[in-house]
Amino acid sequence: MGTAQNLDVVSLSFSPIPTEIRHWLTAVVVLGFLSFFTSCSLFLVLGYRLFKWHLKAKRTNQFVILIFNLVLADIQQSLAFLLNTEWLRMNQIAVGTRICWAQGWFVSTGDLASGVWCLAIGIHTFASVIFNYRLRPLHFYLTIAALWTFVYGMALIGVGLHPHDLYVRAGPWCWVNHKFGQIRLWTHYFWIFVAQFGVTVTYALIYVMLVQRIRSGSFGEAEALRAKTISNFMVVYPVIYVFCTVPLASARMAAMSGHSPSLRHLCLAAAMITSNGWLDVLVYTMTRRIMIFSDEPPPEAYGVDTFSTPFWGDSHKRLRVTTTIEATARPGKGRGHMALHSRPPSRNGSTDDLVGAQKGIGLKEIMTVTTTEVRSDPAELADMVELEETRKQKPQTPEKRVSMDGVN
Known part of the structure; x- marks a missing residue:
């Protein structure tokens, strides 16, 4: 892969990396590795469970399949920032290399895919918990294929328009050239903001509707207790996603308006967004343990079938x-x-x-x-x-x- 031509100073290779920035990049790499390791582990466990469930029961569970796809997105996102290891080893960010292009690609696909699947899980949970509705299997798998096509299609638009100088240095790592602000906005950050807004609204509606049903007496005593626990879980999911993604998205948007963030600010934002992977693994394994430990797939007939008492909850059996x-x-x-x-x-x-x-x-x-x-x-x-x-x-x-x- 040839070296990009006609680049300005903020897009050229960066050598040597200042000691302070090396420390920040090291933190990003450590958190990226943590997300990559935990996401790969959960990916393998879920893959094994889905395969075993299919052989044993001839069925799976839509929610678990959506988590499987979210974890796959988190793997790509964490891999993007894990590639900073190469810049630390070389003590430079080398534009025009295969590593630079790969990092730019995984940032584009990983960040967007993570938002898309978080929103998909939120919509699926809303339909299941509130309306007890699920897509038919054929429509469900077509939707999965369509979402991945959308993610990679957005990334390919930029590659098709600018095959030689799309991915260059963008702060302390490689990503879309700052000259292509419209590509950054309409193929990436616009959809991330849509996902952030959609996830927040969706889970807020679930929470409000569950609380309203509890107060109206729609549930029995045991059902109300469980519904209250589930409604509390609903607050955690959007908080984690928004908390991890807003800093980097807002920093890049500020750069588009002429207020470029410092390298330390970008490194901090990268550390937060690459933590999305291990935090997703943590929260889903703690609140949905059935998808890891159950020998039978959870039934599709219930909207709350994959929820379980978290590790910090009451583990005693109830009569x-x-x-x-x-x-x-x-x-x-x-x-x-x-x-x-x-x-x-x-x-x-x-x-x-x-x-x-x-x-x-x-x-x-x-x-x-x-x-x-x-x-x-x-x-x-x-x-x-x-x-x-x-x-x-x-x-x-x-x-x-x-x-x-x-x-x-």
Whole structure:
């Protein structure tokens, strides 16, 4: 790759790197390596889980797939700043080298992809939690392909327009030439600001709607407690993304308006944006542990199926008692009777069916079935929904489910 021609002083190679800037770049490299290592680790774990789930259950989970793509974006973003290792080794930022071009490419694709997938996860969470809606599998995978096409398409626009002098020195690393301000704005920072705004609004809406449902009594006691925990999680995701991306985006926008930031300012902003990777890994593994430790994919039927109690939360099991009383009329005669039928305990609990019948008016008896279930596993909101659906689907003929005696 040839050396770019007709570059101004702020775009030319930089040698030697001042000692103070070397210290700042070293911090950027360390945080970049941390993000790269943790993102690659989670990428491999999720890849293994998705493959295993597909083989075992013939299904996966849309949210986990979105996290998989976010981690892939974080890998590219962290790799961009990890390449500063080469500048530290050479004690110069060499424009026109393959490393310079690769770094510019990964900054363009990694930063944009991270914002795109953060927003996609926010929209998916909003649709799932608030409306219990998910795309059909075909539409879901087409959307994934379209988002990656958009990310790489934005980067290729600049490469196509300026193949020889697009990526040059832009402060303490290589990126888009400052002369191409329109390319910087419309293929990169405009969309990052859209992602920042979209992520903030989306999670704010989720939080407000969940809190409103809790206050209106839409949830039971256990559901309300879990919904409150989930709503608190919703604040963390946009805060991390905005906190990490705003400093660099605002610094570059200031440079476009003629107020160039110092190299130290840019290094600090780079340290924050490259921390996006390890912070994403930290927050998602702490709040969505099921995607790492579960042998079965979370069911797609529930909008909160991948949430779990964080490591700092209450790890003790909570008791749950569910009582269902059903009554049905059936023809019969004879004296009243009472029978107790026990089933084996399930999920660390016990379940008994207490069946009582009393002789009614005419030739009918009223059958009363009381099901009491005591469970000692962690109460999940999805389980509550599952219990309710199971109750609704129970047959209306209790004699098929229980043994009867004492009938003449």
